[in-house]
Amino acid sequence: MSDDTSGDRKFTDEELQDLVASSDAGARTPTQRPVALLIGGLALTWSLFQLWIAQPQLWFGAYFPVLNSSQTRPVHLAFALALAFLCYPALKSSPRHKVPIVDWVLGIVATGTALYVFWYSDYLAQTARSGLPTQTQIVIGCIGIVLLLEASRRALGPALTIVGAIFLAYSYFGQGWLIPDIIAHEGLSFTSIVNAQWLDTQGVFGIPLGVSTAFVFLFVLFGSLLDKAGAGNYFIQLAFAGLGHLRGGPAKAAVVGSAMTGVISGSSIANVVTTGTFTIPLMKRVGFTAEQAGSVEVASSVNGQIMPPVMGAAAFLMVEFIGISYVEVIKHAFIPAVISYIALVYIVHLEALKKDMPSLGEGPSLGRMALNFFLGFAIFGAGFTALIYIIGGLNAVVPSLTTPITMVALAAVYVALVYVASRQEDLEMDDPNAEIVKLPKVGEVWKTGLHYVLPIIVLVWFLMVEQQSPARSAFFATALMLFIIVTQKPLKAMFRKGSSIRAATVEGGWDLLDGLIAGARNMIGIGVATAAAGIIVATVTRTPIGTELASLVEALSGGILIVMLVLVGLFSLVLGMGLPTTANYIVVSSLMASVVVSLGAQEGLIVPLIAAHLFVFYFGIMADVTPPVGLASFAAAAVSGGDPIKTGFTAFFYSLRTVALPFLFIYNPTLILYGVDLATASGVAHAAFVFVIATFAMLLFAAATQGYFLARSNLLESAALLLVAFTLFVPNFWLNQVSPRFADIPPDQFEQALAEAEPGSRIRIRIEGPDFATGNTTATTLPIDVPEGDAATRIQETGLMFRPDSDDAALEEPMFGTSIQERLSSFDFYSDDPVRISEVLAPRDRMPAQIFYIPALILLGVVIVMQRRRQTKPAF
Template identity: 70%
Template sequence: MADRKSDTNQDRKFTDEDLQDLVASSDSGGRVPTSRAVAILIAAVAFFWSVFQIWIADPQFWLAQHIPGLRIIGSDQTRPMHLTLAMFLAFLVYPAFKTSPRGHVPIGDWILAIVGAGCAFYVFWFSRALSDSARQGRLTEWQTADVPILNNFEGLFGTVIYPQVIVGTIGILLLLEASRRALGPALTIVAGLFLAYSYFGTGWLIPELIEHPGRSFSATVNTQWLSTEGVFGIPLGVSTAFVFLFVLFGALLDKAGAGNYFIKMAFAGLGGLRGGPAKAAVVGSAATGLISGSSIANVVTTGTFTIPLMKRVGFSSEKAGAVEVASSVNGQIMPPVMGAAAFLMVEFVGISYLDVIKHAFIPAAISYIALVYIVHLEALKKDMPALGATPSLLRMFLKVAIGFVVAGTAFYGAIWGVNTLRTVAPGVSDPIVLLVVLGLYLGALWVASARADLQMDDPNEKEIRLPVMREVVPTGLHFILPILVLVWFLMVERQSPAKSAYFAVMTMLFIILTQRPIKALMRGEGERFMEELKAGFGDLLEGMIGGARNMIGIAVATGAAGMIVATVTRTPIGTELAGLVEMLSAGNLFIMLLLVGVFSLILGLGLPTTANYIVVSSLMATVVVSLGAQEGLIVPLIAAHLFVFYFGIMADVTPPVGLASFAAAAVSGGDPIKTGFTAFFYSLRTVALPFLFIYNPVLILYGVDLGTAAGMMQAAFVFVTATFAMLLFAAATQGYFLAPSRIWETVALLLVAFTLFVPNFWLNRVQPAFETLPATQFEAALQEAEPGDRLRVIVEGPSFTTGQPTRTTLPVDVDETPPDQRLDQSGLWLMPEDDIVVMDEPMLGTPYADALSGFDFYGTDPVTIAEVQRPADRLPAQVFYIPALLLLAFVIFMQRRRQTKPAF
């Protein structure tokens, strides 16, 4: 057996310790001080950070009701404290260079940690004074003559300096250095370029289109460090309020043992199939994506077990690593716990996190289903064996269907029960629900205590014994409880993500502390109670510290990215870039989407997903919407943001710098570049999906009301159709369906998949989608429309920025307002003049005010309605499914004649 292990591991270039160091270097800091005092200090600060985040999430508001005089700190203080702790830890745990010492903290890093944290703490401590002065543009003055050393800087500051500006300048520089250490140089360089652009405004490197007069040094620093627009703006606010608690929740869940439990579940369910380890890797990575927001940690955690098993059944080193990479990076798009960028969408788009989950669910689910099918096709092509007896697929699908029905029935039964209890006994309903949850927890532990705790398997054992589902499931049922708590508060109670994560974290804290001693008592091992209780405290401490250390990179990334967001809002680049992109794309939306995708991939060579999303969405998301409107395509803002998000997650895959690919290659012993290209090829489904839901937003359930039976039926139909289409797309890209595909069969499968995804494309070429009406009939068409209809108004006029003629498509949704009041209630002000309808600036606060903000309503040329469009009566788009399915049937007929092995 030892020889077998040696043979299996001989290609590995890294030991397990090296892999853990790789994860630590990228996610939590690679420095491990040998000094006990320094290690304790770092752990204490990280633990305090976790406690602080839990405190600001809810307890301070609850205790304020019972403790007179208790002060509640708001976002003007929580964000600076969040960054204070992040910067202090960043300089202590992230070495400056690869050659820097790992075993101790150099004196220079101590100085940087204290000064950097002090600059952020200054904003925390003087938040009230700053809100009354600096954030309103009034700075406290010093004369340089009063401080002789500053005379050397009169060229920069002038004869008057501002102490806040000195603190801000140092803080900005040290934050950029902290981001360089934690994330690499890319974000530091990009943020530095944006700061330079904000300050200078003009220069030989700055295109004339985005030139501006430049901003003073004091104004730039004031905006970036002392206001709530830059470093302490929305990105850092999301990191403070939402992201930390979700990362902490994942760290605690992993420390409790849920990661191994989910992997065992995946292997118990799928390991016996052909190519089973790869399929289990996909499902296991989807589950552990709930725990780890890091693609690299996901690869190393699940890959150390799955990759060797994949290699044993016939996958090459590169393909085994690529499967793990492709499944791990998609963990960030899988609800209910998505990557940090998903929480930023809540603020950038202005929708609830529940809506983000709704829009992201179908693309994420079908992406994972397609990846399972891809590895199945790889197994078929290589004729890979199964590990053990192959289970019955029909029986497996039947069990899964029954499980979903039972789980759904139980969940809706719980909703009905809680609502009934709150109606009958509102005063005691919450304590009763809490007791029921406690009873479920104790019951799950009682079931788990009857079995031995799960242990990590060795993938290099000579004989592989697959776990059995009925043996695995009972051992970790209590891990499902905190996830249900999170989902309950998000989807049923409709609480904010922060409060939902808070309750989930508190549930996890209780579980991680009590699961060991309670199971010891239930097993009749009372003498081990204190030992297990102490071990539970140890797990809790390690989980709290690990969660905080995993947040360091995210916190400094969102702080540094805030500089970019502030520059976009304070300079012309945000508005003028639309014209630049439109010029480069020749006004074609598809070409522009390609440019945005390539831009995201290039930035992804050096930026992590969160920072990549912030940069590209700040610059490009509204451009996608506006250019789509100019082409007559209504692109929802959430679709544009998801487009950017999907390309952003490819940052960890894209060669030559994809870190997840390098991590997988370190485990598999394969070539990292080849692993990255193979993973990118496997991820083509993730690349294609954003284009599809831009042109067919129903794929993200946009406009689908899930609160009605009709909406649920439509969602189910979309899910089934999209899944089928994505499987055909996967078969086409793999060149194998029932047999190796010929070129024309691959083209036919792509054509069928495209038709199932976007049937309107063909219908629009047969029948026009809209009936065109003169502008003067807009009010009449608005009155005649039924509630729920949507009219489209083509608006033309001079651009506010260039003065050149431009046009856009304005969607007008018809609601329940009485027909004769619809125009007045809409906020649109129209002035008919013969055959022309002139528009005045829409009423502020209406959605039309933002949509038409690019027009100059006060210029010489008027803004007018060119035409009005209302939906035309035509065939249902699904009629094109018929020829598509007939073409598919012909492909199946031709491939069945060459088929040599079962398709499943």
């Protein structure tokens, strides 16, 4: 691909769409009408099946059997496998206009192996899942695994296939010269591997495929329908109308447009091509090089995967893997994603200042734009809050009529918004290569697509306010989107009076079919990826690699925490190469998230599990940016005509803020609002304070890495800006240097310290003892939340049990079923060398860490004074 995209080689629109299709939906387009209809029919049936199993009322239960998860997952995979072999050619040289006989055979056999698990689920429960697989089941499972890996190779490239094959080989052999002793094991039998991976419910048909079946498909379908209705173009045009006239405006619009597109897109590559075909030529026109223009698009499109509410489907996987609510995931992910986008807009602005780029036209002042934005935000917030109280009042007064009244009101608002849109001309994507670029006006654009916001509001309402499951929320939002895509054009035709309602109705019907088919085809890779990733998950749970990988990373890093985190980040980056976001997160989180938590605990740093998952997720998606794979960078280079390797490295440089953020919220979990209660006024105020400080710090970090603030920065000024940004992000670092965080209490006084501590406070204890697997001495740090009650009650609540007549805080095995017992499961409590509390740390009263903001701001003031003398153009 690099040969094709190097130099000034640009791809045509047809080639770009083929690039996206090859990555997301399959490059094969059969010319034989029956085959094309079959592929379209399968995709349409898959979408209808997913809508059928997702609808929450189960009205058909009296007439048709209701399928459970062990039955819906195989059907989901059967559709994905069938379409993978029909839509994705085996090789680049394979025909695209027809389906070879071999692919027909492979598709039918692969579909059959998945449907076998569906049809014989009860029989499998009695045999294979009870540890008694038959020879026939083993043969079917073996064929299924091989064909699944081949389907993943076709749909996703070789990365996941190679990783899956390596994990299967590791499961079978267990040891060898390539396998470090620390993760070696005796090896599993061929039968047990096939049984665990294909016939059981924890391998291929485990949680990842379950999330794909229950949640991901609906959100991908929702995004496909929204885009088919015209929302993608609306968001891009709105971004250009608001930001296009500023310095570097096309790049700023690309960032904002990609952020909004990221809400409805689960693919960074599709995001690059969708927005990039319009934004990249305009960025080049105002002075960006081909590589810079492509890099801005890559950085903004990849960041769409960290933007709630979808996050490339990783949000729903986090719910399953971590065991917290969806609202909690969104709460923790929101601030890092938003400040990352704000910083990227600022980076683009600095590039425009450095090159003195012109604007594309005149527009309102920046102050007026900011005022309009905050006014709009305030009006929307007030309206949404009022809606909450209105529906709450209806529920209190007429609970039985709340739903019908709400539906009628929603329909009336929708019709009114379509009427407003019909008074404007439909948005058409302008030619970015035209001699004269006419920027759209906000006053004209915003009216044309307000009805597209309704399904997003419905989605957010059910997720955040009603706190319904993601599947139920996505179903209602998708149902509204189905209604909108069918009715918007007929309604516009009716309001415009001169248009044919019948022709518009037919057009709306075709849009619906296209959206349903496109949504299913976009799910092929994700369905196959989540199934193949289940192989890694099952291997991790059944071999020592899941528990001993932390020891391997610790050995490689020499026990230095920051080096450990860098290694984990690099491992996540390598593991994520060539994988779509969903599979990427499954693989890296299965292997690396627990490593971050356990290594942090060994060094005395209590890392929240959600912070560890976000850490590996951020680094995993960076694989879409960085060479040698960097799929999004190659796609951007195909649009810009730039060099893909240079584009990838430039995009990585622009994405340094995304690389820095995971380290920052590991050391300061407040950045992800961990421990902040948003249900109280003080919690909301704390969150707002964190957001403002973090945004300011990230802007300074961007200025430091770009070498430009008010003027070009020298090395000392850039270092000073980095120091100020670091202090604002992690003020505790400096406080810990001058005032120890904890008072060191002798271990034998733990019970006394626990009895004297305030209820609700937290004591940390360091546990040392022999490791159950190796016998070597290991250690970990545990937080103990002080409960109510007397001393004896508090000890019992912790789950800790002390050895009788021991004066060195030696421990017995903790109470079974407690969280402490699970956290200490790797220790050998029956060894001659006892497990003991080696250190007790109680929090001390200290001055607030924010006191260090004062010297940081003074240093910032010095930099400002120095740069003001050299400033030649406005900073904004």
